Amino acid sequence: MELPGVQLRTLLELTRSRTMTAAAAALGYTPGAVSQHIAALERTTGAELVRRAGRRVELTDAGRVLAVHAERILGAQAEAVAALERARGEVGGRLRLGVFGTAAAVLLPPALRRLAARHPGVRVASREVDVDQAYAEVLAGRVDLALGLDYPDAPLDRDGAVELVRLRSERFALAVPAGRVPRAADRRPVSLAAAHDWILPAAGSYYGRAIRTACRRAGGEPRVVHEVTDTATSLAMVGAGLGVAPLTGLMLRLRSEGIVAVPLRETVERHVVVAVGSAARGRPSVAALIAALRAGAEGEAGAAADGAAGRPGAGGATSGSGAG
Template structure:
């Protein structure tokens, strides 16, 4: 039958996500685009694949049957891509990388420069996305690999179909309004009970991780502003309206005028590269992952460590 990989992937993702909107967010389409993909599949097969159940949709028996076969078709397609890449002898082709803001600003650019030097036949496209979505985006095939985050305090669930490699360990410090802690070079989270915080939503992995760290120190953080964007968070600290966790890479996103104080507790995040286990042997994927690993080994003990206390 005359169907496309994008159509089959949309169908498979519906079995995982349950809504057209969730599929669209994962695959980087609009909800209308996903609906069109499914409609095209129904036209090709001549069968109803979805039915409405309230505000949700569910797959029909025909839809479930096709989705099971679609997973095998997509897997076979991935194997074919790997085999074709190997015939070239040198990593060449196009990769789509998912990444979050810090990675887009600080990690991917030098990796792309290096890739252009050693693998001129490799073309890399990137897609900025919510950092909590990169694991799903890789698993679904929406991107070939992704730079993501993991938190020791709230580890992201591991999908056995994925390979997660740690690149960097970043230790959090505390960003505070300028002049507010001139008598301190180190502060404990236990001493922040009376401070107002700027944090991401508790629905995010980052939000849960930093709240867990505070509660372990016996503090329930008073969150005044729930903000996800790092640059906006730093601007609010600069404005004197609260304190926030910060790492060295986060500080590079925006020139700001505030103080950074070392935390006595060790609170970390890990920057990772995520690929599908079936893509480990793809020459293009392996080439870019190797570049990222070498860069991490070179910079691990210097540029990505938590910034020292500064005034």
């Protein structure tokens, strides 16, 4: 009897999500695909694994038994891969890495150069994923690791099967059009929220929720006029005088023309993280890639802050750019 990993992961997600729709969202599938995975698993095992209970689904006795073993099977597979890598005594193999826009442009190139110089046997294939889906991509097994963002004001969901490894923290500043720098006394989120049009992602995103929460905590509500997700586009709009937008050192590497970074008096942060399967942490190749990404994140963010500090008054950021 063969039990495909993708079907076992679907069953495990159903035990957590309790609905086909929620499981599909977490795994990045359609509800129909989730139903197909479960139906295929039931045909293979010859047992009913889930049953409807109103809008939710419940595992049958057979489903609960298989779910316990599914977690062990998937964990054992990951541990076997890690053990084989260690037994070879070499750091090598192929890894699938999920990246989002800023990470692909700023963090990935220096990290892969560093990895290739130190561990040429490790081959990394990257694919762009929605930054809010980094955790789900690893959980679903579509990538081995994924770069993501975690916000204290809107934290990612946690699950024992996936760990978040922090690469660095960044403090937010505010990107404003050159020539419109607020007075120091007005550099609070509540004052900035009331005085400017904002360019932000949708409220349902982790990023959009985090910034709105920070403003509300200070007693203000950002007046979002332009709802934009792409960072480079947002900063271009700021440079054109269409509003203000949050800014970190890594973001500044994408665009700095026509904007000034205004430090905030309150601390608003985000963490650049890597989502990785808990069992995969023992793979030497995974450890090597995480180390390269961490070094790249620290180096690139530091360069962004230094570069910003060197360009005050020239359309770049002030020395307090909030790069962390």
